[in-house]
Amino acid sequence: MEDDELYRALQHHLDRMPVAYPATESGVEIRILKQLFTPDEARLALCLSALPETSGTIHRRVRGEMSVEQLREALDRMADKGSIQKLPGRNGPRYGKAPLVLGMYEAQVNRLTPELERDVRAYFDEAFGREMLGPRTPQMRTVPVHKSIPVVHATARYDDIRRFVEASPGPFAAIPCVCRQGRALTGQPCRQTSEPHNCLMFGVAAAMMTQKGIARPVSKGEMLGFLEQADRQGLVLQPQNTADPLFVCCCCGCCCGVLTTAKKLPKPAEFFQSDFLAMVDAGKCQICGTCTTRCQMDAIAADDGPPMVLEERCIGCGLCVTSCPSEAMSLRTKERRPPPPNDMRELYTTMFKERFGPLGAAAALAGHLVGRKV
Ligand code: SF4
Ligand code: SF4
Ligand code: SF4
Structure with a gap:
């Protein structure tokens, strides 16, 4: 496979995860992959599943090209580079493909380059940001201080x-x-x-x-x-x-x-899971402006009078509450407060179902149980 074809195949492969990895017009997603995977590593990543597996299971897909030991060494090197995930398991470590966020990008801590950073931020703006924020069940929630x-x-x-x-x-x-x-x-x-x-x-x-x-x-x-x-x-x-x-x-x-x-979106609160919203008691407000500068989401509008919370922007972090000198700001709980998934496995299963439907998720799980790549 030619290099361009190889990295495009890897983009498609990574796109079939709970957090997508979409193609763009600029091709920035391919530039990112070329910085994270050598051609040999890209070929190996194509053999990995979204659900982590042992090196023995993965070896059935690369048999003839390398021994299990060589495979394990190669996978360990890729996990050290942060381009794939490696989790502990009862029968030895399990390896799987990783999403860009939370995954490959975070794993670049202490070795990030300006080039990769610029490409990742450009990708956020062009296409990946929508996918990262898109899932109904997000990977992170916001909790109040x-x-x-x-x-x-x-x-x-x-x-x-x-x-x-x-x-x-x-x-x-x-x-x-x-x-x-x-x-x-x-x-x-x-x-x-x-x-x-x-x-x-x-x-x-x-x-x-x-x-x-x-x-x-x-x-x-x-x-x-x-x-x-x-x-x-x-x-x-x-x-x-x-x-x-x-x-x-x-x-x-x-x-x-x-x-x-x-x-950058008009209604960012729609993309966050949070149980709280801020509210102002105008009668107590000293109009000091502290809450407006503290808010990281531009969710507080203020002219000359007491501020107003823009609910479509408020993610319930509580930073405006702890800095208000007159206790005019407070949090209220939302009426609808869906509990989060119990653990990481349930979180990604839920995201999988939301992206591929219950049948798609069931087929993927059944395939995983018989050693098929997902
Ligand atoms: S998500 Fe927040 S704390 Fe985590 S790496 Fe990004 S800015 Fe830092
Ligand atoms: S809780 Fe306060 S600081 Fe946090 S997003 Fe809402 S208005 Fe802004
Ligand atoms: S920090 Fe409190 S007192 Fe100051 S403007 Fe905001 S609500 Fe009013």
Whole structure:
């Protein structure tokens, strides 16, 4: 297969995942793939499934070209480069293709190049942003900063990350934020924070990232300190969209790929899973303007009088609440609060069903069980 044909085949292969990898007119998606995969690696990635498998299962597709051992070494090299996923399993590690976000892009932390960063941001704008924000069940949800949570309602543990950390047995770890690294590389350093470690990991994810040498292990106390710092610095908390999240990102409206892409849309709130909305008590407002500058989503409109929350833009992060000097801002819970999937497996199964329909998802799962590539 010629190189152009090979990378186009890989684009089609990656496009058949819960988070799509669409073609563009500019061809930026192919430029990205050429930076992440050598031609040999692209050929191997074509043999991988969306549902991770053991090297033994994958070897049936490349038999004759290499031994199982050579295959495992090649897959490990690709996993180290962050171009495929590798998960621990009972019968040894399992390997699978990875989406661009959350996946290949985040794995470029500490080795991102300005060229890749520019191409990824251009791809967000041209086509990928729509796909990343498109799924009805998103990969991340937005939760309020602890002090902004209304006390009159019982709040689910996944909606109160501080409480979640307090109850978690750990381990915990912090990794540098790739979105901010990318912005800094292209001359646009973060306006909200100079803290590099803003992706906080829990449990198996923390252990895995620490073992890879990407994450720094941290104590529960440090973890709580990071969350307090995020509130002080005006960062939006975005955990994995599960009842038992493996990570929480502390994001800003100037660097985060998700927030910057969503902000360009007229009704960004439609694309976020959040149980809360901000509201103003005009009678208490001192018209100081703090909430408007704190809001990362341009969701607060203000002329001369008290501000107004634009509900179609508000993602319920609570940053306007914790900074209001007169308690005029508060959060209210939404009437409809669908619970998140229980864990990562349920999250991706749900996304798979939403993208390919129940029959498509069932066929993929049945194929996976008999070792067919999905
Ligand atoms: S999602 Fe947020 S914290 Fe995570 S890498 Fe992007 S900006 Fe950083
Ligand atoms: S108005 Fe802005 S700062 Fe306040 S909760 Fe909504 S998105 Fe967050
Ligand atoms: S921060 Fe509070 S007091 Fe200041 S403008 Fe906003 S609502 Fe009013």
